Amino acid sequence: MPKSQRTSSRPAHHANGTATSFINPWPSAGLPTWTEVFQSSFPFGWYNKASLHSHRRARKIKVVKPDWGHPKQVQAQPGESSGKSKPQSFTATWLGHAGALVEIPPIQQPDEDGGSTTLSGESKSKSTYLLFDPIFSTRAGPTQYQGVARFKEPPCQIADLPGCDAVFISHSHYDHLDVSSVKAVFKRFPNARYFVPLGIKSWILATIKISKDQVIELDWWQDRELQLSDLELPASGECSGIQEVQQRGSNDTTDNKITLKVSCVPAQHNSGRSPADQGSTLWCGWVIECFWQPSQGLSEIKTESPRTRIGSIYHAGDTGYRRHSNPNSPICPIFETIGSRFGPLDLCFLPIWRGGSLGFISYMGLRLSHHDIPAALHASPTDAADMHLAVKARNTVGVHFGTFVGSENETVEAVVEFADACDARSIGWLDDNKGGEEEKIVSAEDDKGWAGVLDIGESFVVDLL
Helix, strand or coil: CCHHHHHHHCCCCECCCCCCCECCCCHHHCCCCHHHHHHCCCCEEECCHHHHHCCCCCCCCCECCCCCCCCCCCCCCCCECCCCCCCCEEEEEEEECCEEEEEECCCEEECCCCCEEECCCCCCCECEEEEECCCCCCEECCCCCCCEECCCCCCCCHHHCCCCCEEECCCCCCCCCCHHHHHHHHHHCCCCEEEEECCCHHHHHHHCCCCHHHEEEECCCCEEEEEHHHHHCCCECCECHHHHHHHHHHHCCCCCEEEEEEEEECCCCCCCCCHHHCCCCCCCEEEEEEEEECCCCHHHCCCCCCCEEEEEEEECCCCCCECCCCCCCCECCHHHHHHHHHCCECEEEEECCCCHHHHHHHHCCEEECHHHCCCCCCCCHHHHHHHHHHCCECEEEEECCCCCCCCHHHHHHHHHHHHHHHHHCCCEEHHHHCCCCCCEECCCCCCCCEEECCCECCEEEEECC
16 A cells, blocks of 8 residues: 555554554644744743632632542442432542542433332442542652652542442543552452553553453544443453443343443543653543433344433543634634534533643742643643533533642632633533532533532532433
8 A cells, every 4th residue: 555545544643554653633732833922921920819819719629538429328338329329310529630430320210100210120229430540649650759749638549439340541641540549449449441542551451460351442533332231240251341232232132221332532632651652652531421222122123222312421631722822822623523422411521720740830839820831732721611612511520630739829720710711601600509418410401501620529419411
């Protein structure tokens, strides 16, 4: 095949033909123009603490002991629903930085007698737990003596998690792919599946003694489907639970099916754990959709039953949105594409701050303005508000802030700017929509949705429409 044909046939984000080097294929990911640079102000200054901390939306981020959305109740055994079932809902817990745990309770539907029936058809109610970018270590680096130190402690340890059926890794940076955390998750939950972007499967297999069938490696826009019941069993042989759902197809007539569709979606970022491996593995976000497909009678085997999407989750990983804060700077088109393909999205985790490597600046008392430095790889709080609208989010939690920072000023600045940006776009603020003993978030009725922040370890419940 001619070289020109090979080049044009590979995906635009592949920098070579062997899927070992990757790039961001959009103008929004480039360096700022000289005009944008000259229009920028000097990026360093001092915090106006009085003005910042007196803002009506200002709040310090606390570290709280997780109740997993079930306050004042006895903690359940791993894998079991910890308390009263919440039909048609997701329970989300922020674990600090980009880490999050989402509980999918047993899906229910009303029966003819006014009660409820578990759609999966299982006699024992069990929840499914999804874990995103876990990091519980003191430092984000190659060792616990190197790298950026935590400003806020983790709210718990991995042994305290109520369950973990699937782990989602967005990219290879130390603050998203942490050796100690991955090992601890595997020790506590040895049957969990791992979803990773291209190039990271080999790292997982070399780090923990896990079956290769438990690690699913995907490129942008690839997806896999699995039934919730498959997550309860260890993967073995050449056919994991991910593949079984496709092989069974319409011949499985025993139960109503609850299916998770996992899609690897683009992000505007990069990867690398040393100067030598920059861009050698892919970076991504994850969309998880939950579907219900009714059981079929024997006479219906040849006819595909329609399925209903119950809910959806989007974790953006680490990503930028625009090349520069200049309003005329190009923006990444991928978020509107995600919104068109998957929206509306019930629960989103969007990054609202830069990486922790620059935290030493605020530690010294200085303020680094992210509006006056290249911003292609990290979304600002204002960018996150625009991303919320672009992906058609119903409920967004701001993450990737307040954990690996240099001072509380950084945290409060991120919260205040995010709140102001949401107010300016008529996006509801989550603090205004919380109520009751459980932090319960009701999806907004209009198309702008809700967005906001949580304390580290705080949980809330998202009702599904």
